[in-house]
Amino acid sequence: xxxxxxxxxxxxxxxxxxxxxxxxxxxxxxxxxxxxxxxxxxxxxxxxxxxxxxxxxxxxxxxxxxxxxxxxxxxxxxxxxxxxxxxxxxxxxxxxxxxxxxxxxxxxxxxxxxxxxxxxxxxxxxxxxxxxxxxxxxxxxxxxxxxxxxxxxxxxxxxxxxxxxxxxxxxxxxxxxxxxxxxxxxxxxxxxxxxxxxxxxxxxxxxxxxxxxxxxxxxxxxxxxxxxxxxxxxxxxxxxxxxxxxxxxxxxxxxxxxxxxxxxxxxxxxxxxxxxxxxxxxxxxxxxxxxxxxxxxxxxxxxxxxxxxx
Amino acid sequence: xxxxxxxxxxxxxxxxxxxxxxxxxxxxxxxxxxxxxxxxxxxxxxxxxxxxxxxxxxxxxxxxxxxxxxxxxxxxxxxxxxxxxxxxxxxxxxxxxxxxxxxxxxxxxxxxxxxxxxxxxxxxxxxxxxxxxxxxxxxxxxxxxxxxxxxxxxxxxxxxxxxxxxxxxxxxxxxxxxxxxxxxxxxxxxxxxxxxxxxxxxxxxxxxxxxxxxxxxxxxxxxxxxxxxxxxxxxxxxxxxxxxxxxxxxxxxxxxxxxxxxxxxxxxxxxxxxxxxxxxxxxxxxxxxxxxxxxxxxxxxxxxxxxxxx
Numbered sequence: 001x002x003x004x005x006x007x008x009x010x011x012x013x014x015x016x017x018x019x020x021x022x023x024x025x026x027x028x029x030x031x032x033x034x035x036x037x038x039x040x041x042x043x044x045x046x047x048x049x050x051x052x053x054x055x056x057x058x059x060x061x062x063x064x065x066x067x068x069x070x071x072x073x074x075x076x077x078x079x080x081x082x083x084x085x086x087x088x089x090x091x092x093x094x095x096x097x098x099x100x101x102x103x104x105x106x107x108x109x110x111x112x113x114x115x116x117x118x119x120x121x122x123x124x125x126x127x128x129x130x131x132x133x134x135x136x137x138x139x140x141x142x143x144x145x146x147x148x149x150x151x152x153x154x155x156x157x158x159x160x161x162x163x164x165x166x167x168x169x170x171x172x173x174x175x176x177x178x179x180x181x182x183x184x185x186x187x188x189x190x191x192x193x194x195x196x197x198x199x200x201x202x203x204x205x206x207x208x209x210x211x212x213x214x215x216x217x218x219x220x221x222x223x224x225x226x227x228x229x230x231x232x233x234x235x236x237x238x239x240x241x242x243x244x245x246x247x248x249x250x251x252x253x254x255x256x257x258x259x260x261x262x263x264x265x266x267x268x269x270x271x272x273x274x275x276x277x278x279x280x281x282x283x284x285x286x287x288x289x290x291x292x293x294x295x296x297x298x299x300x301x302x303x304x305x306x307x308x309x310x
Numbered sequence: 311x312x313x314x315x316x317x318x319x320x321x322x323x324x325x326x327x328x329x330x331x332x333x334x335x336x337x338x339x340x341x342x343x344x345x346x347x348x349x350x351x352x353x354x355x356x357x358x359x360x361x362x363x364x365x366x367x368x369x370x371x372x373x374x375x376x377x378x379x380x381x382x383x384x385x386x387x388x389x390x391x392x393x394x395x396x397x398x399x400x401x402x403x404x405x406x407x408x409x410x411x412x413x414x415x416x417x418x419x420x421x422x423x424x425x426x427x428x429x430x431x432x433x434x435x436x437x438x439x440x441x442x443x444x445x446x447x448x449x450x451x452x453x454x455x456x457x458x459x460x461x462x463x464x465x466x467x468x469x470x471x472x473x474x475x476x477x478x479x480x481x482x483x484x485x486x487x488x489x490x491x492x493x494x495x496x497x498x499x500x501x502x503x504x505x506x507x508x509x510x511x512x513x514x515x516x517x518x519x520x521x522x523x524x525x526x527x528x529x530x531x532x533x534x535x536x537x538x539x540x541x542x543x544x545x546x547x548x549x550x551x552x553x554x555x556x557x558x559x560x561x562x563x564x565x566x567x568x569x570x571x572x573x574x575x576x577x578x579x580x581x582x583x584x585x586x587x588x589x590x591x592x593x594x595x596x597x598x599x600x601x602x603x604x605x606x607x608x609x610x611x612x613x614x615x616x617x618x619x620x
Contacts, residue, residue, distance in 0.1 A: 020332050021412075022330050022412055023410045024413070025415065026413060026414045028416045028417065066372075091325070091414075101333065102331075102332055102336075103335040104327065104338050104403065105336065105338060106341050107337065107338065
């Protein structure tokens with residue numbers, strides 16, 4: 001099974017308004033709330049694909065209860081660990097006039113060391129049954145910056161692959177634990193490496209420990225540098241919409257591919273198709289199943305370089 | 311004492327962001343939450359002025375509990391009545407770059423008839439100790455449009471003055487219960503009467519039953535049409551900021567004036583000064599005490615007409 005880790009789980013609230021008017025007062029036409037945070041979104045996509053996924057991470061307070069209630073409603077196996085403090089919310093404003101989304105992310109509560117120790121113990125038990133571990137999103141305040149590094153090492157000891165989707169210091173501090181795959185986007189890659197050039201940036205991230213780098217470049221698709229070679233996969237047409245959902249769907253496809261042992265061209269084709277099928281959906285974790293089926297056979301994947309050993 | 315009624319009480323959440331970028335993703339730098347809804351804001355202003363105020367209305371669910379916890383922390387007497395369903399939230403985005411606020415208002419849960427009956431019974435008991443009743447804000451879904459009318463009649467039977475600050479059908483349906491004062495703003499007055507001209511609009515609202523009309527015209531100040539005469543009170547200088555807070559401070563001043571039996575020119579001077587002192591505060595219910603003290607002696611109040619009997 002695939003274990004997804006969401007250390008900064010959230011209740012994702014979506015407000016539909018007629019139009020977003022800065023400095024205006026808006027009547028919320030429709031409000032909905034569901035469990036979120038990138039790892040939970042990944043589990044939701046996997047579950048819709050029929051791939052077994054288990055959710056873990058930290059959740060607390062009344063917002064934590066609402067997150068867990070929603071996981072139960074969505075039939076996602078819930079192995080979240082309770083923490084002191086109230087889990088964060090995110091608020092996404094969707095304008096009915098243009099369908100576009102404006103997102104506000106709370107940073108989340110400060111995690112106490114006792115909750116982190118509880119989590120580490122639970123993770124060590126869960127990872128024994130996992131073939132792939134997905135570590136997604138920001139670290140909540142209070143956790144050590146090498147938190148992901150520790151979880152990657154525990155996963156490797158248990159024989160599980162790891163996919164890390166985070167940014168900044170949390171990403172940098174985890175590289176020497178040698179995650180199987182990291183999935184930075186173009187902005188994250190530039191922030192962390194200082195390179196604008198994806199190829200050079202991927203090279204320096206691999207030199208720091210990442211086994212494979214799958215860089216997402218929005219509408220330009222995915223650029224993968226792996227021990228087996230480098231590839232570029234392009235979505236067949238431009239789609240506008242939800243970039244958070246697209247990133248999480250991409251990670252879900254990579255996780256499913258690692259679980260199945262698929263070759264990289266297949267993994268990348270699936271990842272581009274699933275990302276593109278998530279873009280039109282306003283809620284992260286959803287995708288358009290018909291669009292996915294249509295795209296997964298048509299995404300071009302091009303080999304860009306000879307295999308690079310690492 | 312002054313009894314303030316908030317039938318659609320809310321947890322007012324404020325998010326500070328660096329700058330509001332439509333269609334962007336924002337990190338919330340500071341998040342705070344407190345009990346809100348216009349009647350609660352009015353009680354908060356009254357309490358800061360040292361005027362005894364009691365809060366009633368409807369609140370339910372985990373958000374209702376958060377509202378009540380905050381009333382306790384603010385030492386505001388809490389006579390809210392529990393209801394089925396979770397109370398609403400509002401989210402205000404404050405941009406640090408320009409200090410301006412963008413507001414999103416949830417509509418609130420559908421109120422069941424049993425909760426409304428419980429509230430009416432509690433209100434009938436509370437109003438016996440009230441000299442002034444403030445009825446503020448929208449009606450939650452499920453309540454009859456004449457809900458405010460019924461509460462105004464109960465208040466009048468108990469010998470209490472009433473101040474109604476609402477809009478649309480809830481305002482129109484309450485007029486024949488003869489509220490002591492209504493406080494529409496320019497947009498609300500035009501919506502309800504079809505008149506752009508405040509004097510004509512006030513006349514038609516009084517013909518429908520309102521004893522006095524205090525129309526707020528933003529930076530132009532207040533225009534009052536009462537059985538004792540008509541006045542225009544102007545803020546001494548333009549201030550930019552929070553219009554919700556200004557309206558609630560204005561109602562608080564009118565309520566305090568009715569309680570004290572002050573003449574209209576005094577009431578209006580206080581109302582303009584307190585509104586203007588609330589405008590620079592990002593949270594409704596707060597005001598700048600030094601600015602209020604400075605303004606309350608300098609607001610010009612000008613008589614515009616001879617007394618009109620009604």
